[in-house]
Each structure stands twice: as structure tokens, then as C-alpha cells.
Amino acid sequence: xxxxxxxxxxxxxxxxxxxxxxxxxxxxxxxxxxxxxxxxxxxxxxxxxxxxxx
Amino acid sequence: xxxxxxxxxxxxxxxxxxxxxxxxxxxxxxxxxxxxxxxxxxxxxxxxxxxxxxxxxxxxxxxxxxxxxxxxxxxxxxxxxxxxxxxxxxxxxxxxxxxxxxxxxxxxxxxxxxxxxxxxxxxxxxxxxxxxxxxxxxxxxxxxxxxxxxxxxxxxxxxxxxxxxxxxxxxxxxxxxxxxxxxxxxxxxx
Numbered sequence: 001x002x003x004x005x006x007x008x009x010x011x012x013x014x015x016x017x018x019x020x021x022x023x024x025x026x027x028x029x030x031x032x033x034x035x036x037x038x039x040x041x042x043x044x045x046x047x048x049x050x051x052x053x054x
Numbered sequence: 055x056x057x058x059x060x061x062x063x064x065x066x067x068x069x070x071x072x073x074x075x076x077x078x079x080x081x082x083x084x085x086x087x088x089x090x091x092x093x094x095x096x097x098x099x100x101x102x103x104x105x106x107x108x109x110x111x112x113x114x115x116x117x118x119x120x121x122x123x124x125x126x127x128x129x130x131x132x133x134x135x136x137x138x139x140x141x142x143x144x145x146x147x148x149x150x151x152x153x154x155x156x157x158x159x160x161x162x163x164x165x166x167x168x169x170x171x172x173x174x175x176x177x178x179x180x181x182x183x184x185x186x187x188x189x190x191x192x193x194x195x196x197x198x199x200x201x202x203x204x205x206x207x208x209x210x211x212x213x214x215x216x217x218x219x220x221x222x223x224x225x226x227x228x229x230x231x232x233x234x235x236x237x238x239x240x241x242x243x244x
Contacts, residue, residue: 035196039130043219046157
């Protein structure tokens with residue numbers, strides 16, 4: 001499974017309970033990724049100052 | 055060289071520069087890891103509870119890269135691999151360490167240095183010596199202001215420096231530090 005269309009098709013076949021579980025996982029994953037960005041940005045700012053990166 | 059040749063050559067150079075920046079510096083591996091093509095350093099898909107959620111490239115050549123990891127929303131880490139100078143002396147490493155350590159104080163407010171010690175990791179049966187520092191400060195962690203602990207580790211592996219930056223809430227330090235030790239110990243760089 002490698003395309004968005006294939007993933008969408010697989011999701012459509014999920015029973016309601018599994019769909020709810022998937023939705024909860026996506027929301028948790030999205031929150032984790034989004035929230036981590038603040039710290040990733042802080043680390044990169046340190047790196048940029050140490051290395052003179054733009 | 056005639057003037058008529060200069061423009062095509064300039065365009066060619068510009069296209070080459072664009073293609074270099076666009077080139078992916080990471081080679082995907084069957085187990086989900088990615089190999090930094092410049093150094094051979096491997097960023098695994100996961101180690102224990104740490105999941106890789108981001109990769110970045112900082113220069114055209116792709117020699118300067120990082121990967122971001124998150125462990126159960128308790129620990130957020132970025133691991134960098136970037137070119138080291140030809141000078142492999144202890145003095146050169148000390149300069150790098152001083153610079154990196156200093157930037158933690160520059161970027162964050164109210165930083166307290168908790169420790170600054172020698173560190174070692176074993177990779178492929180070989181021991182690598184580096185430095186490890188622990189800090190505390192107050193900052194944003196996953197959307198909330200918290201008292202935080204933060205670690206900086208730097209090692210040299212041939213032509214690259216390997217740097218770990220790791221942050222977690224002070225309240226979770228005991229469990230987080232156990233996970234961090236496994237994260238560092240179980241990572242096979244190559």
C-alpha cells in the first residue's frame with residue numbers, strides 16, 4: 001500500500017470500531033508531531049547560531 | 055572564454071546547484087531506517103519508544119542533516135550528523151563542544167548547568183569518547199510551560215560530528231532518563 005488512494009480505499013473498508021481507533025491514533029500522532037516542532041525549532045536555532053546557518 | 059559562453063555556463067551552474075539541493079541526502083533502508091549518504095550514519099525508524107518523525111537537510115551538499123524523535127510525548131530529541139573539520143585533535147573537539155554548549159545558554163532563558171562530563175558510546179565494538187551536559191530551564195514542552203531537563207551529547211565519528219539534543223519535563227526525568235540511556239545504547243550508527 002503506497003498511494004493515498006489505496007490508503008483511502010482501505011480506510012473505507014474498516015469497521016466502525018477500527019475506524020475510531022485509527023482516528024484516535026491519527027489525532028494523537030498529529031498532536032505529537034505538531035507539538036514536537038517547537039523543540040525541533042529550538043534545537044535548530046542553537047545549531048544555526050553555532051554553525052552560522054541561515 | 056567568450057561572453058556568449060558565460061550565460062549558458064552560469065545557467066548550468068545554477069541548475070546544478072538546484073539539483074544538489076533537491077538531492078535527497080537520505081537513502082531509505084528496508085527496515086524503515088534512513089542512511090545519511092554523506093557519512094553512512096543511520097537514523098533508525100524507531101528505537102524502543104522513540105519514533106522518528108522528522109528529517110532535515112541544512113546545506114546543498116546534504117552533508118549536514120538531522121532526524122527528530124519523540125518518545126511517548128515524554129522526550130523530544132533531535133540527532134544531528136554534520137561535517138567535522140579535518141583537524142581531529144582534542145583541541146578541535148573541545149572548541150566544538152564549547153560552541154555547542156554555549157548555544158544552549160544563548161537560545162534559552164534562565165538555563166542552569168547541571169553537569170558537564172565525559173561520555174562514551176560503543177559502536178560496532180569500538181568505543182567513542184565525547185561529552186555530555188545536562189541543563190535545566192523553563193520552557194515550552196508540547197504546548198505547555200514546564201520545568202525541563204535537557205541534554206547535549208557530542209561525539210566525533212570520522213568525518214562527522216554526531217550530536218544529540220534531548221529534552222523532557224523535570225517531573226518525568228527518572229523514566230525519561232532510562233529511555234534516553236536505551237536510545238543512545240541501542241542505536242547502531244552504521
